[in-house]
Amino acid sequence: xxxxxxxxxxxxxxxxxxxxxxxxxxxxxxxxxxxxxxxxxxxxxxxxxxxxxxxxxxxxxxxxxxxxxxxxxxxxxxxxxxxxxxxxxxxxxxxxxxxxxxxxxxxxxxxxxxxxxxxxxxxxxxxxxxxxxxxxxxxxxxxxxxxxxxxxxxxxxxxxxxxxxxxxxxxxxxxxxxxxxxxxxxxxxxxxxxxxxxxxxxxxxxxxxxxxxxxxxxxxxxxxxxxxxxxxxxxxxxxxxxxxxxxxxxxxxxxxxxxxxxxxxxxxxxxxxxxxxxxxxxxxxxxxxxxxxxxxxxxxxxxxxxxxxxxxxxxxxxxxxxxxxxxxxxxxxxxxxxxxxxxxxxxxxxxxxxxxxxxxxxxxxxxxxxxxx
Amino acid sequence: xxxxxxxxxxxxxxxxxxxxxxxxxxxxxxxxxxxxxxxxxxxxxxxxxxxxxxxxxxxxxxxxxxxxxxxxxxxxxxxxxxxxxxxxxxxxxxxxxxxxxxxxxxxxxxxxxxxxxxxxxxxxxxxxxxxxxxxxxxxxxxxxxxxxxxxxxxxxxxxxxxxxxxxxxxxxxxxxxxxxxxxxxxxxxxxxxxxxxxxxxxxxxxxxxxxxxxxxxxxxxxxxxxxxxxxxxxxxxxxxxxxx
Numbered sequence: 020x021x022x023x024x025x026x027x028x029x030x031x032x033x034x035x036x037x038x039x040x041x042x043x044x045x046x047x048x049x050x051x052x053x054x055x056x057x058x059x060x061x062x063x064x065x066x067x068x069x070x071x072x073x074x075x076x077x078x079x080x081x082x083x084x085x086x087x088x089x090x091x092x093x094x095x096x097x098x099x100x101x102x103x104x105x106x107x108x109x110x111x112x113x114x115x116x117x118x119x120x121x122x123x124x125x126x127x128x129x130x131x132x133x134x135x136x137x138x139x140x141x142x143x144x145x146x147x148x149x150x151x152x153x154x155x156x157x158x159x160x161x162x163x164x165x166x167x168x169x170x171x172x173x174x175x176x177x178x179x180x181x182x183x184x185x186x187x188x189x190x191x192x193x194x195x196x197x198x199x200x201x202x203x204x205x206x207x208x209x210x211x212x213x214x215x216x217x218x219x220x221x222x223x224x225x226x227x228x229x230x231x232x233x234x235x236x237x238x239x240x241x242x243x244x245x246x247x248x249x250x251x252x253x254x255x256x257x258x259x260x261x262x263x264x265x266x267x268x269x270x271x272x273x274x275x276x277x278x279x280x281x282x283x284x285x286x287x288x289x290x291x292x293x294x295x296x297x298x299x300x301x302x303x304x305x306x307x308x309x310x311x312x313x314x315x316x317x318x319x320x321x322x323x324x325x326x327x328x329x330x331x332x333x334x335x336x337x338x339x340x341x342x343x344x345x346x347x348x349x350x351x352x353x354x355x356x357x358x359x360x361x362x363x364x365x366x367x368x369x370x371x372x373x374x375x376x377x378x379x380x381x382x383x384x385x386x387x388x389x390x391x392x
Numbered sequence: 393x394x395x396x397x398x399x400x401x402x403x404x405x406x407x408x409x410x411x412x413x414x415x416x417x418x419x420x421x422x423x424x425x426x427x428x429x430x431x432x433x434x435x436x437x438x439x440x441x442x443x444x445x446x447x448x449x450x451x452x453x454x455x456x457x458x459x460x461x462x463x464x465x466x467x468x469x470x471x472x473x474x475x476x477x478x479x480x481x482x483x484x485x486x487x488x489x490x491x492x493x494x495x496x497x498x499x500x501x502x503x504x505x506x507x508x509x510x511x512x513x514x515x516x517x518x519x520x521x522x523x524x525x526x527x528x529x530x531x532x533x534x535x536x537x538x539x540x541x542x543x544x545x546x547x548x549x550x551x552x553x554x555x556x557x558x559x560x561x562x563x564x565x566x567x568x569x570x571x572x573x574x575x576x577x578x579x580x581x582x583x584x585x586x587x588x589x590x591x592x593x594x595x596x597x598x599x600x601x602x603x604x605x606x607x608x609x610x611x612x613x614x615x616x617x618x619x620x621x622x623x624x625x626x627x628x629x630x631x632x633x634x635x636x
Contacts, residue, residue, distance in 0.1 A: 021497065022498050033486065036486070037485065227484075228480065232481035235447055391466065392447065
């Protein structure tokens with residue numbers, strides 16, 4: 020027990036004496052949290068909108084006016100022809116072109132039907148989909164008003180009742196994407212720091228030759244590993260705490276569930292990450308190698324975590340792969356506990372999978388660490 | 393009186409694939425002896441030493457260190473030995489005091505023992521003013537002296553030194569050997585590899601490894617007589633040249 024204490028003491032001294040590392044550990048992730056939470060948004064805003072009005076009537080102007088007042092669209096330009104508009108889209112100056120045909124008003128009044136042509140820059144398919152929905156909504160609104168205007172006055176009572184759906188958004192009533200993103204980004208940062216630090220730690224001792232000195236001492240493998248892991252577990256917890264404070268104070272993210280439960284899960288989770296880090300450490304010879312391998316896993320873990328893209332929309336094989344992604348579980352637990360107020364029994368599946376993962380990874384790390392070659 | 397053997401090696405061999413780094417070496421080292429382990433680069437000195445200190449598994453052969461089999465009782469061996477390596481192996485980003493505390497701690501010394509030992513050690517080396525400075529700030533020769541003292545913290549029976557004076561100035565080298573002599577007088581066995589032939593003259597007995605085998609083993613005096621030369625340097629050159 021004492022031996023472990025001496026290792027922990029030494030690790031902390033080294034961490035706090037390293038003037039370059041300390042800001043990297045604490046300041047960098049928190050800056051990332053603040054920046055990313057504000058920047059990484061799924062909302063599509065400021066859509067670069069342009070139009071070609073071949074009709075130039077009260078109706079066509081009214082339709083364009085609707086886009087002008089919408090907060091989602093920035094009306095960039097009016098083009099005289101489709102050709103000019105297309106070349107502007109090619110240059111990336113506009114994202115949406117609405118072409119109002121000539122006789123738009125006349126056809127609407129006479130035939131009660133007309134067409135509109137919409138061209139959307141779909142290089143970013145997801146954004147294009149959202150833009151399409153917005154455009155449809157505006158056109159639909161315009162349509163309803165137009166219908167009212169076109170109906171003879173006495174017929175208005177016969178207007179079919181519209182069925183309105185009134186959606187209720189649970190757990191995030193205002194659809195604030197930050198409520199959704201901040202817990203996820205916090206997970207990412209805690210993971211990144213603990214994985215990189217633990218991944219490089221033992222390799223570093225290999226590089227400078229002190230590991231050999233440790234290996235000729237009668238220290239036990241488990242003592243060494245625990246002594247090495249513990250400081251990073253504490254660092255991870257501190258990082259989470261500061262992150263949660265920022266989430267509360269800066270972003271006003273609700274904390275519906277139990278903080279104790281969140282921390283209990285986090286401890287188990289960080290053990291998984293530290294186990295992976297040590298595992299990498301054992302099988303690499305330089306910090307550079309360790310860093311690249313850690314990045315390899317980090318990128319896969321983040322992109323397949325459900326943080327940026329929903330897991331449900333991944334192909335089946337990819338969904339199977341995500342079962343081995345610890346970040347996925349942490350993101351789920353964070354969102355469940357913080358936003359839904361989930362209790363211990365609600366997170367049983369995540370909790371036990373993470374626990375099994377932690378045991379497996381640390382078992383492998385202890386087995387993989389060899390004092391004798 | 394027969395001197396008690398603290399290291400006994402018989403047919404010790406280490407192979408890396410088809411390459412035999414250490415080829416059936418056998419020798420004994422007595423208590424309190426300063427045993428020089430010489431050889432050109434790549435002759436297999438370090439590999440042999442790593443087997444003796446329990447961080448490399450022998451392919452075949454036997455070795456006991458401080459009475460313990462290096463294969464079966466590796467951890468017991470490690471408790472009985474001190475080791476100081478070629479490269480520098482303390483922490484540059486810790487202070488001298490931190491290094492002493494850490495290594496004392498992982499050898500299982502009590503807190504009071506660590507305090508006493510470090511006070512003594514720092515006094516002996518005359519580093520009172522430097523004790524709370526980072527080790528990295530010391531010149532190499534001083535670092536090596538600290539490393540030597542730290543390797544002795546847990547009162548080992550044998551100390552293994554792998555080229556302890558590489559890159560160190562002649563004056564510090566001499567001081568270093570004075571330290572080695574002091575410890576040998578106290579009954580500690582010293583097993584040392586070196587490339588400096590003047591240092592080989594200081595040893596009680598010297599073995600010279602050539603291509604994984606021990607080509608010669610005797611006192612420096614006998615070796616010089618046997619090869620009819622004036623210095624260990626010439627002995628070494630004669631042996632090493634024979635292989636070409």
